Amino acid sequence: xxxxxxxxxxxxxxxxxxxxxxxxxxxxxxxxxxxxxxxxxxxxxxxxxxxxxxxxxxxxxxxxxxxxxxxxxxxxxxxxxxxxxxxxxxxxxxxxxxxxxxxxxxxxxxxxxxxxxxxxxxxxxxxxxxxxxxxxxxxxxxxxxxxxxxxxxxxxxxxxxxxxxxxxxxxxxxxxxxxxxxxxxxxxxxxxxxxxxxxxxxxxxxxxxxxxxxxxxxxxxxxxxxxxxxxxxxxxxxxxxxxxxxxxxxxxxxxxxxxxxxxxxxxxxxxxxxxxxxxxxxxxxxxxxxxxxxxxxxxxxxxxxxxxxxxxxxxxxxxxxxxxxxxxxxxxxxxxxxxxxxxxxxxxxxxxxxxxxxxxxxxxxxxxxxxxxxxxxxxxxxxxxxxxxxxxxxxxxxxxxxxxxxxxxxxxxxxxxxxxxxxxxxxxxxxxxxxxxxxxxxxxxxxxxxxxxxxxxxxxxxxxxxxxxxxxxxxxxxxxxxxx
Ligand SMILES: Nc1ncnc2c1ncn2[C@@H]1O[C@H](COP(=O)(O)OP(=O)(O)O)[C@@H](O)[C@H]1O
Ligand SMILES: [Mg+2]
Numbered sequence: 001x002x003x004x005x006x007x008x009x010x011x012x013x014x015x016x017x018x019x020x021x022x023x024x025x026x027x028x029x030x031x032x033x034x035x036x037x038x039x040x041x042x043x044x045x046x047x048x049x050x051x052x053x054x055x056x057x058x059x060x061x062x063x064x065x066x067x068x069x070x071x072x073x074x075x076x077x078x079x080x081x082x083x084x085x086x087x088x089x090x091x092x093x094x095x096x097x098x099x100x101x102x103x104x105x106x107x108x109x110x111x112x113x114x115x116x117x118x119x120x121x122x123x124x125x126x127x128x129x130x131x132x133x134x135x136x137x138x139x140x141x142x143x144x145x146x147x148x149x150x151x152x153x154x155x156x157x158x159x160x161x162x163x164x165x166x167x168x169x170x171x172x173x174x175x176x177x178x179x180x181x182x183x184x185x186x187x188x189x190x191x192x193x194x195x196x197x198x199x200x201x202x203x204x205x206x207x208x209x210x211x212x213x214x215x216x217x218x219x220x221x222x223x224x225x226x227x228x229x230x231x232x233x234x235x236x237x238x239x240x241x242x243x244x245x246x247x248x249x250x251x252x253x254x255x256x257x258x259x260x261x262x263x264x265x266x267x268x269x270x271x272x273x274x275x276x277x278x279x280x281x282x283x284x285x286x287x288x289x290x291x292x293x294x295x296x297x298x299x300x301x302x303x304x305x306x307x308x309x310x311x312x313x314x315x316x317x318x319x320x321x322x323x324x325x326x327x328x329x330x331x332x333x334x335x336x337x338x339x340x341x342x343x344x345x346x347x348x349x350x351x352x353x354x355x356x357x358x359x360x361x362x363x364x365x366x367x368x369x370x371x372x373x374x375x376x377x378x379x380x381x382x383x384x385x386x387x388x389x390x391x392x393x394x395x396x397x398x399x400x401x402x403x404x405x406x407x408x409x410x411x412x413x414x415x416x417x418x419x420x421x422x423x424x425x426x427x428x429x430x431x432x433x434x435x436x437x438x439x440x441x442x443x444x445x446x447x448x449x450x451x452x453x454x455x456x457x458x459x460x461x462x463x464x465x466x467x468x469x470x471x472x473x474x475x476x477x478x479x480x481x482x483x484x
Contacts, residue, residue, distance in 0.1 A: 005195075006188040013184030014177075021176045025169045032165065036158045040131050041119050044151055047083065051149045052137040059140045069094045081153040084108075085137075088146055101125065103152055108132055112150055128156040194223040198230060210238040243413075250415035254296055254429055258289040265289075299431040303414065306438040313356040313442055320353060320392060321346040324383045327364045331372060339377035340398075342368070345384035353392055353465040355443065360394075363439040363447075366432040367396035367459050373428070374457070375400030390464055391445075397458035403451040411449055412437040436461070 001007055054065060069083045073096045082099035086092050090109075099105070102124045111120055112134025119133045132152040139145045197214060204212050213234060216227035269282040305311055324344050335342035364383065371381040379399040386393050403411060407418045415430040433447070436459070440447040445463040 005192050006185065009188035009191065010181055010184040013187065014181040017180035017184070018173070018176055022173065025172065029162075029165060029169065033162065036155075036162070040153060040155055040158070043081075044119055044131065044133050044153060047081070047151050048133065048135050048137075048149060051083070051085070052135070055137045055139050055147060055149075056141065056143070065094055069096055074098075078157050079154055081151060083152075084150045086148050086150070088148075093147060099152070102128075103130065103132075108150055108152065109134075122152065124152075124154070128154050129159055131155050191220075194219045194227065198227060202230075205234065207241060210234060210241055247414055250430070251300065254415065255293065258293045258296075261289045262286045296429050296431070299429065299435060303431065303434060303438060306435075306442055311442065313359065315354040315356055317352060318355045318357050318360065320351040320355075320385045320394060323355075323357065323361060324364065324385060324394070327361060327368055328383060330365065331368045335372055335381065338372055338375070340372055340375050341380045342372070343380070343382055345382050349387075351385050351387050351392055353463070355463070356439075359439045359442065363436045363461060364394060364396065366436050370428075370432055370459075371396050371398035371400060371457065374398065374402075379456075387465075390466070392463050392465055393460050394463070395458055395460040397456060399456040402453035402455055402457055403449070404453055408449060408451060412447065433459075 051065075051068065054061065054068065058064065065085070069085060073081050073083065080102075082096040082103065083094075084092060084096070084099060084105070085094045103122070104125070108122065111122060112132060114120075117133070117135055119131050122130045122132045124130050130152040132150065134148055134150040136146045137149050139147055194214075194216070201212050201214050213231050214227040216224040216231075219227060265282050265285055269279065274282070321344070324346065328342055328344050331342060368381065368383065375381060375398045381396065381398045384395050384397075403418055407416075410416045411418070412433045413430075414434040416433075417428060417430040433449075437447045440461045440463065443463045445461060447459060447461050449457065449459045451457040
């Protein structure tokens, strides 16, 4: 629960929401408090100013003073204020009616004396809060005598306003506390629904059910692209699983054929007594099948090993022209049998590179054997090589049957044969080009094929070589082959 994404998002939304709401309300409250206090202070200052002016300008106009002190306040319904005017012997001159009932005058005098000119808080007898202030006011223009003005204003109304504000603050905060997590939870659930759907799909996937896909309709962009990536991964997995199961079916099939042949021949031979020659024939034929089997198993093992990332090459300095020559020698006889000309075309300079000699010989051998197998009498097979920057290209081309364009992309696949019934007689297993490709890949390069049906085929191995090493090799080789 604590660790779910929905919970964390919800908690995040709710905390942020609560924080923002609290911050807004508290700061508004503080502003309001300040403004209210300011308006009270301004009111008091205004009154003081009026009274001092009257005392200074018209000290004898008792009516005007009385109106200001006694009548105006009494006429008020809210925010009552009280004014007391005392002379310098502390004798009250004028006082708003009811002031003595409401306020402790002795205390008022004490407090205003303690904080001259400032506004201070005081509690009235009925529990109302007052703001009070006291200032001296010179009487007459000559100012020989000075009275004191004491003013108190009832601020309980303003405090009620603030109290109501605080009440609503708590109500809103409580609502926020309930509503934000609910809304946040809805948003979070909505946001992570696609993720859950992906998880559900992923749970349904197994090696026998790779067909499920996520439909990213209505997903937000980021998740739609995640879903797309996920689907592509499933596409690739499905493709590899298909390949693997096709591959194992092919292996089983290719292993069964020779085993069945051996078994059939042995069974037939055992039906009755045979002459020594007949037994020899059967054994020879069984041996042929056994060789075929062990070749096939050898090829499979090789491909398995080549795929392992631990496989490394036994690189040595190889003169590519010489290597091609050896392959050519090996296949000369069968080329002559098939009445096919087999030649080598090596560019002027000698090409030397660090290669795994045995593997490279095997790759080129596979290519030549393919070319010979598919070239009719009178055709030609050419082996060649060329260097370019940091690449060497080794090719085998023929003037044979060629490969139809639709089969071309698959010829490097294991067990793939263009026309399996037709090439069955040629004894292949469909692993030859797969092995060629994996040898090229082991050398850090790749094999490419181009073919025109009826005109011929050309397979090229592109192998990268370290340029510096290649020249050095060249020098080494020249040293090695210098006059004996
Ligand atoms: N030089 C070529 N000319 C025509 N077809 C070829 C040539 N090389 C390969 N092929 C086709 O590609 C298929 C795969 O070749 P390969 O992997 O060597 O398997 P295999 O030789 O055992 O059949 C062959 O069955 C053949 O149909
Ligand atoms: Mg082959």
